[in-house]
Amino acid sequence: MILVIDGHPFHYEMENLCRVFFPYQKIKVMSVLSQNGEDDQLIYTGLEPLPDGLKISVRVEIGTYRNEKSKTLGLTGCTDEKEQERHMAILLFELLTQYCGFTPKWGILTGVRPVKLLRRLIAEKGEREGLDYFRNRLLVSGQKTDLSLLTMRNEGKILEQSRPESFSLYVSIPFCPTRCSYCSFVSSSVEKTAKLIPQYLSLLCEEIRHTAKVAADLKLRLESVYIGGGTPTTLSAEQMNVLLTVIYDSFDMASCREFTVEAGRPDTITGDKLDTMATHGVTRISINPQTLNDEVLKAIGRRHTTAQTLSAFAMAREHGFGNINMDLIAGLPQDSVESFILTLDEVLRLAPESITVHTLALKRSARIFQEESEPFVSGAQAAEMLDYADAQLLKYGYLPYYLYRQSRMVGNLENTGWAKPGFESPYNVFIMDESQTILACGAGAASKIKDPYSDGLTRIFNFKYPYEYISRFEEMIIRKDQVKTVYDQFCGVSE
Numbered sequence: 001m002i003l004v005i006d007g008h009p010f011h012y013e014m015e016n017l018c019r020v021f022f023p024y025q026k027i028k029v030m031s032v033l034s035q036n037g038e039d040d041q042l043i044y045t046g047l048e049p050l051p052d053g054l055k056i057s058v059r060v061e062i063g064t065y066r067n068e069k070s071k072t073l074g075l076t077g078c079t080d081e082k083e084q085e086r087h088m089a090i091l092l093f094e095l096l097t098q099y100c101g102f103t104p105k106w107g108i109l110t111g112v113r114p115v116k117l118l119r120r121l122i123a124e125k126g127e128r129e130g131l132d133y134f135r136n137r138l139l140v141s142g143q144k145t146d147l148s149l150l151t152m153r154n155e156g157k158i159l160e161q162s163r164p165e166s167f168s169l170y171v172s173i174p175f176c177p178t179r180c181s182y183c184s185f186v187s188s189s190v191e192k193t194a195k196l197i198p199q200y201l202s203l204l205c206e207e208i209r210h211t212a213k214v215a216a217d218l219k220l221r222l223e224s225v226y227i228g229g230g231t232p233t234t235l236s237a238e239q240m241n242v243l244l245t246v247i248y249d250s251f252d253m254a255s256c257r258e259f260t261v262e263a264g265r266p267d268t269i270t271g272d273k274l275d276t277m278a279t280h281g282v283t284r285i286s287i288n289p290q291t292l293n294d295e296v297l298k299a300i301g302r303r304h305t306t307a308q309t310l311s312a313f314a315m316a317r318e319h320g321f322g323n324i325n326m327d328l329i330a331g332l333p334q335d336s337v338e339s340f341i342l343t344l345d346e347v348l349r350l351a352p353e354s355i356t357v358h359t360l361a362l363k364r365s366a367r368i369f370q371e372e373s374e375p376f377v378s379g380a381q382a383a384e385m386l387d388y389a390d391a392q393l394l395k396y397g398y399l400p401y402y403l404y405r406q407s408r409m410v411g412n413l414e415n416t417g418w419a420k421p422g423f424e425s426p427y428n429v430f431i432m433d434e435s436q437t438i439l440a441c442g443a444g445a446a447s448k449i450k451d452p453y454s455d456g457l458t459r460i461f462n463f464k465y466p467y468e469y470i471s472r473f474e475e476m477i478i479r480k481d482q483v484k485t486v487y488d489q490f491c492g493v494s495e
Contacts, residue, residue, distance in 0.1 A: 001025045001041040004032075008047035010085045016110040017089055018043055020412040021096045023362060023379075043096075044068075045088055054078040058091040060099055067095055086137065093139060102380055104412040106405070107139025114140070114414075115155065115403050116433060118148045144414075147390065147400060151416070154401040158429045161257075162436055164452035167215060168224040168427050169251065171208065171243070172442030173232040174466055177265055177303060196466050200443070201239055203473050205246040207441045207480070212250035214483050215439060222251050223436070224258040224427040231264040237272035244280035253281070258426050260284040260325075266312035267304035274319040284425060287312050287352075288327035291335060292343040299334040313350055323423055324352045330385035331360035331377040331410035340385040348396050353423035355398060357389045359413040361406040379411025386413055393418045401425075404432045439483065443469035449483055451490040458486045 003018055005011045011029060018027055025041070044059040053075050059068035069091045078084065089108040097103050111117060122130035135145050175193060215222070225247060235243065253259075261277055263269050263285045277285065289309040291297060297304065316324055326347050330340055347355060359382055377385075393400075398418035402425075405414045417428050430436040434457055437450045447460040460482050463469045469476065 001027050001043065003027050003029045004042070004044040004046070005029060006031065006044065006046035007049075008045070008084070008088070009081070010045070010088060013085055013089060013110065014043075014045050014092060016407065017092055017108060018096070019408060020104050020110065021100050021102070023408050023410065043092070045092060047084065047088070054084065056084065056088050056091060058088065058095055060095045062099060065099060067098065069095055090139065102378075102411075103141075104379065105141040105144045105383060106412050106414070107141070109138055109140060109405075110407075110412070112405050113432065113434075114144075114405065115148050115152050118145075119152050119156075122152075143387075143390075147416070148403065151400040151403045154399050154424070155429045155433065158401065158424055158426050159433060159435055161426075162223060162430070163221060165219060165221045166223040166255075167220045167437040167439055168226065168430050169211070169222060169247070170427075170431075170438055170440040170442075170445060171204070171225070171227045171232075171247070172440065172445040172462075173227060173229040173235060174443045175229065175234045176231045177234060177268060193466060196470065197235070197239070199470055200466050201235070201242065203470060204442050205242065206473075207477065208246050209250050210477055210480055211439050211441055214480060215251070218484060218487050220437070220439075221255050222253065223255060224260070224425075224430065225251075225253075225256060226258075226260045226262075226425075226427040226431075228260075228262045229264070230262075231268055232261050233263045233265070233268040233273055235273075237270065237276045240273055240276045241280070244276065244282070248280060258283055260286070260425060260427060262286045262288075263312070263316070264288050265302070265304060266309040269312040269315065271315060271319065274316055274321065278320055284323040284325065284353075284423075285316060285321055286325040286327060287316060288325075289343070289347070290327060290329045291332055291339070292346050293335060293339045296332050296335045296339065300332055310350075313352070322353070325354040325356060325419075325425070326350070326352045327356045327358060328389075329358045329360055330389070330413070331382040333377075335377055337381050337384050337388075341388055344389055344392060348392060354417065354419035354425065355393060356415065356417045357386065357393075358415040359386065359409045359411065361409045377410060379413075382411040382413055390416075397421075402428045402432050447480075447483065449486045449490075453490060456490065460486075 001022060003015055005014065015027055015029060040063055042061040046057040048055040054073045055070060057068065057070040071087055071091060073087065093108050106114065118130065118134055121133050125133060131145060134140050135142060175197060259282050261282050266287055269287065287309065290302065292306045292309065294305050328343060328347065397420055399421060400416050400418050402417040403414055431438055434448060435450065438448045440447045440462065443462060443466045444464050445462045449458040449460065460479055463472055463476055
């Protein structure tokens with residue numbers, strides 16, 4: 001597919017909007033249309049200055065299909081580039097909706113944080129006008145507008161408890177039993193990298209101690225701890241004990257509201273590991289089936305079964321865990337609406353304290369994308385899955401408390417965290433809203449330093465891969481000291 005960008009700077013938004021409708025297409029962006037007929041799928045977007053304003057033109061040519069739309073903005077309405085971009089996006093959205101016979105429920109929004117956008121619109125315009133803009137000028141459906149508003153109100157209760165000096169700790173364990181076909185995270189199969197784990201863990205503990213000293217020097221207040229990956233429970237019980245002991249010995253945990261460990265893969269959960277986590281005060285774990293359809297599990301490369309998921313959940317309850325999250329994914333290869341419904345209904349019978357419903361996102365680094373293996377689930381089917389999930393979760397007393405989106409999501413849909421009141425994960429809110437400093441340790445981790453006096457955010461990246469983390473560790477530790485420099489700059493500006 002060719003996307004022509006003619007006379008305007010809105011390349012990024014127009015390309016992302018095309019991907020909403022054609023998530024698996026390779027899109028070639030050009031400023032001038034070649035005449036060699038190299039592709040029979042063409043989308044043209046143009047901006048033309050006129051004596052009395054601007055003309056916006058959009059054209060879609062796919063096979064024998066031809067359609068175009070244009071709009072003229074007068075002199076008083078054409079000076080704002082954001083408005084030019086919005087009008088162009090609406091024209092393109094209308095044409096692609098007509099061609100595909102599918103109306104994405106998030107309208108022309110392609111951003112990651114729609115709830116944060118809605119909060120800003122309401123702050124600027126008031127609730128009534130902000131909601132009207134969200135629905136009618138960004139074309140967000142009433143259903144997704146209501147979901148965003150409910151999520152905004154619930155996450156607001158969590159955000160208002162945070163303080164300017166608060167921070168959260170993220171610890172990365174970038175190892176998994178196997179790599180799922182849809183995965184784009186920096187994680188390594190244990191089959192290939194098991195020999196790295198002892199040295200990685202030793203250096204990770206050193207980084208945690210160093211990070212704790214940085215936080216103490218800045219008089220920061222720890223509010224949540226989240227150990228993710230990867231699959232942290234690929235560590236043995238003994239290794240987990242070492243890691244958790246270092247965290248507790250290094251940080252002042254008195255103000256910590258949450259300590260989550262992503263147990264993730266049910267086939268990595270054992271009684272010894274659960275005992276170790278419980279002994280060290282872990283308050284929340286995730287047991288993530290993604291689906292309870294064994295055929296779909298095979299298709300995505302997860303070497304566990306539905307029976308193992310149910311067994312791991314029962315084991316966690318027996319070991320005293322009263323705050324368990326379960327992740328599900330809508331849109332998986334070889335899944336169906338009926339299969340997804342059966343999965344959700346079974347998970348609801350288990351009654352975990354929170355359920356996170358993701359939509360499949362195909363990233364370039366994922367095996368399923370590289371193999372050009374297109375999922376069988378359409379955007380419309382994925383939307384049907386989420387519609388059912390939203391209705392059932394509300395019915396069973398769960399409320400949405402954080403929501404985010406990713407590029408190349410099936411149907412341009414969303415990921416939503418649902419929880420029973422009082423069981424929300426503050427960390428999930430902080431990381432998605434970018435409203436609090438996150439100090440991150442481990443390979444692939446990125447610290448986000450939040451200016452307590454403004455919306456400013458500075459990122460400090462660790463090395464990406466475990467072998468790189470190990471070989472360049474001293475260099476990375478020096479990077480950690482940049483946290484102090486950044487805070488000094490923030491404080492200097494505020495004064």
